[in-house]
Amino acid sequence: MEFRALINFAIWRDTRDISDANELSTTFYDRPSMKKCYEYLDFTSRSFSRVIKELEGDLARTITLFYLVLRALDTVEDDMTIPNSVKLPLLRSFHEKLYEPGWTFQDSQEKDKIVLQEFNNIQYEFSTLKPEYQAVIADITKKMGAGMADFAALATPEQPVAEVDSIQDYDLYCHYVAGLVGEGLSGLFAASGKERSFIADQLTLSNSMGLLLQKTNIFRDIHEDVIEGRGFWPKAIWGKYGFNSMKELIDPSKKEQALWASSEMVLDALRHATDALDYMTLLRCQSVFNFVAIPAVMAIATLERTFMNEKILQGNVKIRKGETVRLILRSTNPRDVAYIFREYARKIHAKVHKDDPNLLKLSIACSKIEQWAEHHYPSFITVSAGSSGGASSAIDPSSNDARAILFTSLAKEAQDRARKEKTDKFMADLKARGVIKERSPEEEAEIKRKYDAMDKEGVPVLMIFGVIVGVLALMAALGGIVIWVVLKYFGDE
Incomplete structure (x- = not known):
């Protein structure tokens, strides 16, 4: 199935070509400085580059610049060769x-240093954006820079990267580096007119979108971060499993305790x-939805692949490319995305070990995803493509779900109530136009009395005999006519 998805993606997937002549009015790919910015995007993020470029209209260019500005800021934070005084x-x-x-800025030694060394191109393109875009990007950059500085100030020469202690600190750090990105994106979506204006006010949901992605990356990159001297797992989690520092998490002799800590991180x-699922139900633009x-x-999917997987303590673990492409092809609407979440939540739950200290909490967390999906998109309702290009829904006739039976009954x-109301309305209209005369209660009673009397008396024998004789006489007459016609016109032959 993954191989087929790869083939379908390569052959049938429609992608936006930002260099196409018809797209230049919004992508500005023909401008040297903007072309450079797209190259920076490809260099610094292969995963986000594709989805950003497929955004509609000027959003692709705007969010490219938003990403590069924050990438430059993040590069400053990550660079351990830059002293705190600078x-x-x-x-x-x-x-x-x-x-x-x-x-x-020429003094960075990070791998993404080009975005600082050639920031003049990013700055120039930023200056050409619409004022409402500039306001959102500048505001998020200011908040994020201040938050990063607060955490960087906690570092010491002995511990170049300050450890995160409490869950609250962990949430705050993730808010600064990712939650604010979610808020900024919501602001840009609203400013573009592609999404409704209230999206910009969904701060809690926007923050959760960012935190889901950031915490997944922090969890997955444990080995790389520890080796490079960074530590983002909160001490409140790993400290309760007997570790004195994050370096001990990758110690093979403490694998079991490290897996319990990783379980709590998930x-x-x-x-x-x-x-995150709530946020996606609010989106209306298809390219924006795909981007999110x-x-x-x-x-x-990454959380499921890395959950209780000891390989993350030894190196980087990623989902397969074929699985990635299959997920891309399936992620076209909130219902299918909810079912994907449910599918991986079930896989995570199936991998929970009976001795896991977080067994019950993990079961509840997975069931919340299951409950959300079932509440918003009941599994007994099938959805199919309509003849006019839309979608139609129906109850699955093979479902044994009690809700399906109740729903069918309701x-x-x-339908019966609507049919009766339609009939009553039709009869009322006929009466109003005089087609059907309104009878008085006395007339109705008289008619009823006559019918009741007929039922009691039964059908008269003479009437039945008369009907039979009449039918026989009619048949004899028709037969006589046929004989006369035959003799009249065919008798000589």
């Missing part, structure tokens, strides 16, 4: 660099799943 002021003032033509990430849904289904009662 890093902290730069993080807090980075939003001001958006309005400084020609500004660049549990913490899953609490954002239903908020694809990373979300990748996150839930639907029949509603």
Whole structure:
């Protein structure tokens, strides 16, 4: 199935070509500085590059620049060679660099340093955006830079990256680096007119979208982060399993305790799943929905693949490319995305070990996803493509679900009631136009009396005899006519 998905994706998938002449009015790919920005996007993120470029209209260009600005900010934060005396002021003032033509930063040693070394191209393109776009990007950059600086200030020479202690601190850190991205994207969606204006006000749901993705990445990248001296798992989780530092998590002799800690990390990430599903039900633009849904289904699939998987303590674990493509092809509407979440929640639940300290909590977390999907998109209702290009729904006749039986009964009662109301309305109209005369109660009673009398008396014998004789006489007459016609016109022959 994954191989077939790869073939279908390669042959039939419609993709937006940002370099096409018909797209240049919104992508500005023909402008050297903007073309450079698209190249930076490809270099710094292969996963987001494709979905960003497929956004409609000017959103592809706008969110490319939004991503690059935040990537540049994140590069400053991640670079351990930049001393705090330089890093902290730069993080807090980075939003001001958006309005400084020609500004660049040449002292980074990070792999994505090009976005700082050639930030002048990003800044110039930012200056050409609509003012409402600029306002959203600058505001998010200011908030994110301040939050990153607060956490970076906690670092010491002995511990270059400050550990996250409590779950509250973990949520706050993820809010600064990812939740704010969700808020910014919602603001840009609304400002573009592609989504309704109230999307910009969905701060809690937008934040949860970002946290689901960020916590998945933090969980998956444990080995790489520990090796490079970073530590984002909260001490409140790994500390309760007997670890004194995050470095001990990748110690093979403590594998079992590390897996219990990893189990709780997945549990913490899953609490954002239903908020993410709620957010996606609010979206109306197809390309925006795809942009949001694809990373979300990748996150839930990654959580399932890495859950109770000791390989994450030894290296990077990813979902297969064929599975990725299959998820992309399936993620076209909220219902199918909800079923994907449900599918992977069931797989996670099936992998929970009976000795897992988080057994009950994980069961509840997975059941919440199941409950959400079943409540919003009941499994006994089938959806199929309509003849006019839309969709139609019906109750699955083979379902044994008690709700299906009840729903069918209620639907029949509603149909009968509608039919009766239609008949009554028709009769009332005929009476109003005089086609049917209204009878008085006395007349109705008289008619009823006559019919009752006829029922009691039965059908008279003479009447029955008369009907029979009449039918026989009619048949004899018809027979006589036929004989006369034959003799008249065919007698000589």
